[in-house]
Amino acid sequence: MDKPLIQVKGLKKYFKTPHGMLHAVDNIDFEISKGRTLGLVGESGCGKSTTGRTILRLLEPTDGNIFFEGEDLASFNKSQMEEKRKDLQIIFQDPFSSLNPRKTISQTIMEPMIIHKLYKTKAEMMEKVLEIMEIVGLAERLVNTYPHELDGGRRQRIGVARALSLNPKFIVCDEPVSALDVSIQAQILNLMKDLQKELGLTYLFITHDLSVVNHFSDEIAVMYLGKIVEKATSEELFNNPCHPYTIALLSAIPVPDIHYKSNRIILKGEITSPIEPKKVCRFANRCEYATERCHSEEPELIEISEGHQVACWMDVVEKNAKK
Amino acid sequence: MNSEKELILNIKDLKVEYRTEDGVVKAVNGLDLEIEKGKTHGLVGETGAGKTTTALSVLDLIQSPPGVIVDGIIELEGKNIRGLKDKEMEKIRGNDVSMIFQDPMTSLNPVMTIEDQIAEVIEYHESGGYKEAIKKTHEMLTLVGLPPKRGKEYPHQFSGGMKQRVVIAMALACRPKLLIADEPTTALDVTIQAQVLTLMKNLRNQYDTSMLMITHDLGIIAEICDKVSVIYAGRIIEHGNLVDIFDNTRHPYTEGLFNSLPNLKDRKAKLKPIKGLMPDPTDLPTGCPFHPRCDYAMDICSKAYPEKQYRNDQHFVECHLYNDDNIEKGGLIKRG
DSSP states (O other): OOOEEEEEEEEEEEEEETTEEEEEEEEEEEEEETTOEEEEEOOTTSSHHHHHHHHTTSSOOSEEEEEETTEEGGGOOHHHHHHHTTTEEEEOSOTTTSSOTTSOHHHHHHHHHHHTTOOSSHHHHHHHHHHHHHHHTOOGGGGGOOGGGSOHHHHHHHHHHHHHTTOOSEEEEESTTTTSOHHHHHHHHHHHHHHHHHHTOEEEEEESOHHHHHHHOSEEEEEETTEEEEEEEHHHHHHSOOSHHHHHHHHTSOOSOTTOOOOOOOOOSOOOOOBSOOSSOTTGGGOTTOOHHHHHSOOOOEEEETTEEEOOOOHHHHHHHHO | OOSSSOEEEEEEEEEEEEEETTEEEEEEEEEEEEEETTOEEEEEOOTTSSHHHHHHHHTTOOOTTTEEEEEEEEEETTEEOTTOOHHHHHHHBTTTEEEEOSOTTTSSOTTSOHHHHHHHHHHHHSSSHHHHHHHHHHHHHHHTTOOGGGGGSOGGGSOHHHHHHHHHHHHHTTOOSEEEEESTTTTSOHHHHHHHHHHHHHHHHHHTOEEEEEESOHHHHHHHOSEEEEEETTEEEEEEEHIIIIISOOSHHHHHHHHHSOOSSOTTSOOOOOSSOOOOTTSOOSSSTTGGGOTTOOGGGGTSOOOEEESSSSOEEEOTTOOTTTTTTOOSSOOO
């Protein structure tokens, strides 16, 4: 196994609310090797975006370590972190609200270079901007256009270009294609995959779309209410899902094939409040297999086969593990 | 085609334009749509294809100005409803035809309780008065799986999935003949989407409601619809039943939609996006509007709009690739 590029240990992010502490991210661990993609899936409010932002210290972690190339980002001070941001970038979900409407494409891509004083002359910088625009498939003639003149697909290409402008090693992709039409979504996903191959990028790919994550990621972690409940390679997770939540989630995808017989599991209720959760299984009240133990003790992630971890008390999991 | 099938909605040659300062946006360009009674009809296409404009035209809800229905016939159960007076249209809206909008967060009134909002529709269309309407509202809430006692609460106290249930309850309160659902689950999480789709399926079967399901998700079409129309640049470019569209795809655009989707079975397969972008509706390409993006485009494609070519009773495609001899065989295109 390669040495991980990024390793997250015991990461916690709590928010103070009038009703108590909101446990958005509650003690999660994962690691991503260089050049690989970890997909982080879950439904709205499960803490996946908070995880992405906390890793980059756009939000301050409440507790835990974030090792990047062996150094703990969580211990960095502001100026150290600023320097490090060159290596760690983010692509946001909504290309309509994440771009400055008063900056042209070139200004947007250039801004990080100016902040980090990467180039001495404007000409050098412009050369790099045009190079990046070509890489992400933006025509040179668009160099002075503003975001409102462009469609969603092109705007998201700007988002990708901005993230690439500092030659990062690691990119958090926070639902990068959710706001796009399928034909455009496929264009952007292909682009990101090609870039990964060419530039050796490492991705944390955050999404709620399971078919996209399956296509895009090497490994997948499923989050529920601030916890990772299951983690495995994409193939393993789709072929042999073990956590009842993962199973329900997978069964809920509408499949564009009329011969497909789905065994849909309809979950009762909705995600419960992440404010001051009890030390029990957080999925228990929606789970059809829940027993007394689930309502009284919190399950930890256990490895059931190589690289496949599940946090569940269910016997089925144990039986699966023996298979 | 044939006169035996009973139509709930029949749209013929609908043309809708938005006349803006920047030019005339040709949103719908001669669209034909027939919805049979008791069937669920899927309308699938991408942003800007004219899906929502079509739906709003039926209810005469196109914002005007700038929107104008330029031409076309819209018949509800054989009676023309295009150009009705406001008073008459109001009787149809919510009563004969109702609509579920995409975003449940913005389609409810934030300062009215849930039960009052639903009761308002019933009170307007039925004669029973407020008390009767509230009684019926509670029945509707139970039907969509919400406890009636929560009717006294306000929309902000409900989650996304629950709000969409409220919207569904409201839409079905007067037992409409036709329900138009405009991307009803797009704003919801998958597990909640599954709940809502199941609910809609059950209610549809229970009341035998005809439905127009507008979506960009072919998975939802496969799950809930009987018939499918694929819309591109304001025209139906391919139409048929599920087997026609999913197993005997003919139009290169429909094919492109399928190829753009990640394949759940083969995760390594590279996606094949449709090249280019949706055409600018103020300046549509000549001939077939899809030809600049089409891998199979021929000379004629930029010159003339293709005629409908029928493969069987209902399955047709508007594409120059096909004629009477090769439409059955297909084979010009292979699903990759």
